[in-house]
Amino acid sequence: MIPMVDLKAQYADLKSEIDQAVSEVLGSGQFILGRNVEAFEKEVADYLGCQFAISCNSGTDALHLALRGLGISKGDEVITSTFTFIATAEAITYVGAKPVFVDIEPDTFNLDPAAVESAITPATRAIIPVHLYGRPANMPALQAISKKHQVLLVEDCAQSFGASISGQKTGAIGDAGCFSFFPSKNLGCYGDGGLITTNDQTLAEEIYILRNHGSKKRYEHAIVGYNSRLDELQAAILRCKLKQIDRFNEARWQVAAAYNDALSSLKDVSTPTLLTPQAHVFHQYTLRSQSRDHLAETLRQHQIATAIYYPIPLHRQQAFSNAQGLHLPVAEQIVTECLSLPIYPELPRQDIDFITHLIANLQH
Ligand SMILES: Cc1ncc(COP(=O)(O)O)c(C=O)c1O
Numbered sequence: 001m002i003p004m005v006d007l008k009a010q011y012a013d014l015k016s017e018i019d020q021a022v023s024e025v026l027g028s029g030q031f032i033l034g035r036n037v038e039a040f041e042k043e044v045a046d047y048l049g050c051q052f053a054i055s056c057n058s059g060t061d062a063l064h065l066a067l068r069g070l071g072i073s074k075g076d077e078v079i080t081s082t083f084t085f086i087a088t089a090e091a092i093t094y095v096g097a098k099p100v101f102v103d104i105e106p107d108t109f110n111l112d113p114a115a116v117e118s119a120i121t122p123a124t125r126a127i128i129p130v131h132l133y134g135r136p137a138n139m140p141a142l143q144a145i146s147k148k149h150q151v152l153l154v155e156d157c158a159q160s161f162g163a164s165i166s167g168q169k170t171g172a173i174g175d176a177g178c179f180s181f182f183p184s185k186n187l188g189c190y191g192d193g194g195l196i197t198t199n200d201q202t203l204a205e206e207i208y209i210l211r212n213h214g215s216k217k218r219y220e221h222a223i224v225g226y227n228s229r230l231d232e233l234q235a236a237i238l239r240c241k242l243k244q245i246d247r248f249n250e251a252r253w254q255v256a257a258a259y260n261d262a263l264s265s266l267k268d269v270s271t272p273t274l275l276t277p278q279a280h281v282f283h284q285y286t287l288r289s290q291s292r293d294h295l296a297e298t299l300r301q302h303q304i305a306t307a308i309y310y311p312i313p314l315h316r317q318q319a320f321s322n323a324q325g326l327h328l329p330v331a332e333q334i335v336t337e338c339l340s341l342p343i344y345p346e347l348p349r350q351d352i353d354f355i356t357h358l359i360a361n362l363q364h
Helices: 009-029 035-049 058-069 087-094 112-121 141-151 201-210 234-243 245-263 292-301 318-323 329-334 347-362
Strands: 052-056 075-079 097-100 124-127 151-156 176-180 196-198 215-217 285-289 338-341
Touching: 009 234, 035 052, 035 234, 052 058, 052 087, 052 141, 052 201, 058 087, 058 151, 058 196, 058 201, 087 097, 087 234, 097 112, 097 151, 097 318, 112 141, 124 141, 141 151, 151 245, 176 245, 234 245, 245 285, 245 347, 292 338, 292 347
Parallel strands: 075 097, 075 124, 124 151, 151 176
Antiparallel strands: 052 196, 176 196, 285 338
16 A cells, blocks of 8 residues: 555654664653753744744644634634634634635645735634645735734644745744644644744743643743643654754655656646745645546555545535535635545655556546
8 A cells, every 4th residue: 555644764864873873861850841842942943933932732732722823713704714624714713703704725735815804804814824735825915904904924834844925934024923733744743742933932932831731830820821832752753853854854855856847747637836845845646637536536546545535625515504604616616526645755656657647548
């Protein structure tokens, strides 16, 4: 079977370094908020080019803590993409605000800035662009909208660690950036993990407190917070992987380039735009095809995994039944056509060739 992602291959690559880091943590007896968390936060802030990086328990928590830290609450509206993982909208709901779903651009799968601007109301407090599949959303246009209407910009960077626009890394562009270190992400740990970035000191201080039971000084609680911390083991593992993230992202881009070389000219398939390896970090390689289900079934019969991210847009989910009256035609069409192929830095060239030959042969 060719899997969507092979986490064992990356562990094999970094085994000696990771084993040593894990064993040092086990020997230290310090598991929560220790030196690895502190060092990792500093290293991530340096890498992304932002002032503060505050780790937490997951990408979902990162979004939740950022929104709560920014004071978004009941009565507020937050605009986001209907074509994303549910966590983006869950976080909006957790703080009592209303998610307002808008459509995407057909070629980038990302928020359509014109649709965002039309959805702004006096209750809008923030926009959450999702850099889906590792491709940055149109941040210049969204920044202009955020400035014009005085609304906050919170980036969902769960899929875009290392991606950039004009030299600025995602997560360092908006008011806050929210990352996930779920194992299959571009930068993934071996459990759950997340992180918030910001250049706003007041927000950073609020989040440091929120993630640790509302406490700055032990057993003194200024506010009711959460238990949402990255643990030392995960931080130590992430520090090993962070050193290699550019190499891993470049290798993903090479996989995408090989797919594009073989598939771009096919009639029935629409492939993603390549951009540069610094811009698009290909968390997923997702094509569009009107015979998507047939394609997926043929690949499955040849032991090739594929995935549909995502089969149902959020405005059609039962969990958001009050949005079900919306008609967002681009996303509704794309959920019937999108198909993600296996992609990970170590994906062997012969597997890529096998997959692309099969797809090309289907066209005849
Ligand atoms: C776009 C997006 N946002 C948020 C999340 C939530 O991250 P986590 O699974 O770490 O909570 C994910 C992860 O699956 C994601 O893909």
